[in-house]
Amino acid sequence: MSRLLNIVRDDVRALAAYHVPDASGLVKLDAMENPYTLPPELQRQLGERLGAVAMNRYPVPSYAELKAAIRKHMAIPAGFDVILGNGSDELIAIVSTACAKPGAKVLAPVPGFVMYAMSAQLAGMEFIGVPLRTDFSLDLEAMLAAIRAQRPAITYLAYPNNPTGNLFDLDDMLAIIREVGDTGLVIVDEAYQPFAGTSFLPRLPEFANVVLMRTVSKLGLAGIRLGYMSASNELLAEFDKVRPPYNVNVLSEAAAAFVLEHAAVLDTQADAICAERSQMAQSLARLPGVECFPSAANFLLLRIDRPGLTGTEVFQRLLQQKVLVKNVGKMHSLLENCLRVTVSTPQENAAFLSALQSSLMS
Numbered sequence: 001m002s003r004l005l006n007i008v009r010d011d012v013r014a015l016a017a018y019h020v021p022d023a024s025g026l027v028k029l030d031a032m033e034n035p036y037t038l039p040p041e042l043q044r045q046l047g048e049r050l051g052a053v054a055m056n057r058y059p060v061p062s063y064a065e066l067k068a069a070i071r072k073h074m075a076i077p078a079g080f081d082v083i084l085g086n087g088s089d090e091l092i093a094i095v096s097t098a099c100a101k102p103g104a105k106v107l108a109p110v111p112g113f114v115m116y117a118m119s120a121q122l123a124g125m126e127f128i129g130v131p132l133r134t135d136f137s138l139d140l141e142a143m144l145a146a147i148r149a150q151r152p153a154i155t156y157l158a159y160p161n162n163p164t165g166n167l168f169d170l171d172d173m174l175a176i177i178r179e180v181g182d183t184g185l186v187i188v189d190e191a192y193q194p195f196a197g198t199s200f201l202p203r204l205p206e207f208a209n210v211v212l213m214r215t216v217s218k219l220g221l222a223g224i225r226l227g228y229m230s231a232s233n234e235l236l237a238e239f240d241k242v243r244p245p246y247n248v249n250v251l252s253e254a255a256a257a258f259v260l261e262h263a264a265v266l267d268t269q270a271d272a273i274c275a276e277r278s279q280m281a282q283s284l285a286r287l288p289g290v291e292c293f294p295s296a297a298n299f300l301l302l303r304i305d306r307p308g309l310t311g312t313e314v315f316q317r318l319l320q321q322k323v324l325v326k327n328v329g330k331m332h333s334l335l336e337n338c339l340r341v342t343v344s345t346p347q348e349n350a351a352f353l354s355a356l357q358s359s360l361m362s
């Protein structure tokens with residue numbers, strides 16, 4: 001067996017597997033899922049729609065109808081198209097594969113979304129992480145210096161950022177996009193756009209080097225695995241050659257089209273989550289020993305700031321009370337003693353807050 005495993009790349013063998021904890025029986029606040037489902041009547045109609053899907057056929061690889069619905073829903077600027085991915089994770093992999101020339105590099109602020117570095121590595125590209133400042137804003141001078149020195153093929157800017165939750169300053173982003181110029185691509189990742197109240201989309205036509213990426217995952221459809229990205233048609237045509245032709249399955253395609261016909265339901269859910277986010281942030285601000293950072297996403301980042309108590313200890317105490325959050329304290333030195341918690345229903349948020357309160361008592 002060990003001889004056989006030698007066939008696998010050394011860097012792949014050295015990787016730790018992406019760990020997804022078992023959440024059965026827990027209040028699950030670790031993965032930025034929308035806690036709400038479709039109303040029963042829409043579930044029934046969706047069932048009928050899915051029952052009629054031609055599962056015996058391959059998807060039509062142009063995905064023309066779903067793309068048209070997404071372009072309309074997203075208000076994609078005229079002359080711009082989208083391509084679809086099996087989650088935006090797949091889109092990140094597609095762009096990486098397409099740009100992985102020998103020596104090509106990938107740059108992103110850190111702490112950031114783990115898949116940027118992972119996807120770069122799997123495509124054989126060096127990843128350069130540029131630390132954010134302590135308030136999690138972009139260190140513009142460091143970003144510009146790194147771009148000048150390294151000339152990355154791909155620069156990622158998550159807007160808002162995960163796991164910090166904040167929106168970067170738009171002028172900083174524009175300066176980065178201009179510095180990159182025609183030597184690289186800037187991927188603006190708007191996975192949390194439904195909760196952000198803003199978007200880079202209207203500026204997309206100004207910059208030939210920008211790719212705008214979104215997903216339906218955080219909006220309430222994490223299970224169907226659907227992401228999409230927009231950019232100039234010339235770029236999209238190249239990425240489309242790398243995309244597996246049937247990458248979005250017919251059931252996801254039909255489900256997404258159905259839900260977009262009822263997009264108001266998801267918008268209402270997103271509004272409820274945003275209202276809960278402010279409630280939760282206010283409650284957390286009143287808790288001594290907890291620092292809560294501003295968030296434009298459907299999660300909050302907290303720092304446990306109490307002598308003799310670590311974030312990991314609080315994480316474990318929450319778990320003992322059947323509340324699962326994400327312990328991000330070891331991800332990056334800027335996140336020491338930090339926990340990331342998804343904003344959920346009023347009931348689940350209350351359960352989290354009371355579990356947190358008792359976790360803070362020593």
Ligand SMILES: *Cc1c(COP(=O)(O)O)cnc(C)c1O
Nearest residue numbers: 087088089113162191215217227
């Ligand atoms: C969750 C997330 C994604 C991945 O979304 P999928 O469509 O579920 O693959 C992409 N980018 C960021 C910043 C995320 O947090």
